[in-house]
Amino acid sequence: MKILYFAKLKQLIGKSEETICIKQKKKISQVINELKKRNDIYDFAFKETNSLQYAVNCEYVDLNFVITDSDELAIFPPVSGG
Amino acid sequence: MKILYFAKLKQLIGKSEETICIKQKKKISQVINELKKRNDIYDFAFKETNSLQYAVNCEYVDLNFVITDSDELAIFPPVSGG
Amino acid sequence: MKILFQRKKFIESDFINKFSLNNKNSGAIFSFIGKVRPKNQNNKVLSIDIELYEKMAHFQIKKIINKLMKKYFIDDYLVVHRYGRVKPRENIVLIVVASQHRKESFRFGEGLMDWLKVKATFWKKENFANGSEWVDQKETDKKFIDFSL
C-alpha cells in the first residue's frame, strides 16, 4: 500500500511517500501505530504534528477506516490553501 | 420648488422637471393632488404609475413628508438598476 | 474609494487589475459584474436604456457604503454603473472590494449590490423589436436587504 505524507509531517518524516505491504485488512490507527514503532523519527513526526487528517483514495476518512493493500493512504495536517 | 420626474412617470408627464411655488409648508400628498387636478395628462400619469416613491433632497420620504419651497422633490417608480 | 457613473462601455480588466494593484496589501479582492442578458422571457432584448438621477444615486450609494463600512472592515471599493444606451452582453455594473480577509469583502460587496438594487436611482427600459418596456423592481430584491444596517 502506498502512503503519502504532506506538509509538516512529510518534512519531519523526511520523505513524501513510501510503500508498505498489508497482508490483511487493517484500521488506519493500526498502521500508524506500527509506523510510530519503527523509529524515533516516525514517533516524533506523528506526535509533533497536531490533528492529523487521513484520506484513502482521495476521500477523507477517520482513524477507524479499514484499508487494504491496494489503497492509497494520505496523512497530513489540516489543509491551509486558498 | 423643483420637482423631478423619472422613468415611466417622466415619460407619461412628458417632462423631466418643473418648478412650482409653495407658499406654505405642504405634505407631498397635497402637492400630488394639486398636480393631478391640473389636467388629464398628470392625472393619468400618476394613476398609471404604480407604487411611486418620493425623495426630498435625495432622501427617501413618504407621502406625509412636509416640504417647503427650497426643497427638491423627486417622484419616480421603484428603481431598477444594477 | 470611487463611485463612477459612465455612458461609455467598459471591460472588467479596465478596472479590476488596476484596483488589485492599488490594493497590494489586501488579501482578498471580490468583484461582481452585472451584464445585460440578451433575452427577457424569450423576447430578444435589442438594447436597454438606463435613466439616472445622478445626484441621488451618488448620495444613496455613499450612504449605503458608509453604513457597510461601519460593519465590515474593508480596504477599498469601486463602483462603476453605466447609464444611457447599453447593448446585450455589455456590462452594466461593476463592484470591486478589497479587504484583508475574504468574508469582509463578500459581505460588503453583496450588501452593496442588495441595497443598490432597491435604493440607487437608476431605471432600466428594455427595447424589443415591437416596443419598449420599463423594468419593474424585482420583488425578490426587496427581501435580500439587511435592514439592520
Added chain:
Amino acid sequence: MKILFQRKKFIESDFINKFSLNNKNSGAIFSFIGKVRPKNQNNKVLSIDIELYEKMAHFQIKKIINKLMKKYFIDDYLVVHRYGRVKPRENIVLIVVASQHRKESFRFGEGLMDWLKVKATFWKKENFANGSEWVDQKETDKKFIDFSL
C-alpha cells in the same frame, strides 16, 4: 468548467475577461481573488511555498462543485490555484462564476471558497527572514462551511 493548478503567476484579466466573454448570455459574473499578504502579525513574509496533493485537491474541489451545482443554478465556473513558491502580493487563488442571477453566483462562489479552505489539499508554508512556518488552518474557516451540502 475548469479547475487549474499552476506554478506560474497570473493576473486576473488573464482569466476574467475571457471567462465573461465565454459566458456572453450570463447576467452575473462573480469573482474572488485571494492574494499573499506581505505581513503576518508584523513579520514580513518573504515568500510562501504551497504544497499540493494534486489528485485529491482536484477530486475534492470537483466533489464540492458537484454538490453546489445541485443547489445553485450556474452557467459556468473557473478555479485557478497556484502551488510552489508564491511572492507577497501575488495571486494565490481565483474563482470566477457565471450565472443568470447574482445570488446564485454569490452563493456558489462563496460556498466553493469556504469548502476549498477546509477540504482542498493545499498547504502553505510562510518564509520569514528568520525561518519558515507551516500555516495552520483557521478555526474560523471551519465555522463557515455549510454541512447541509
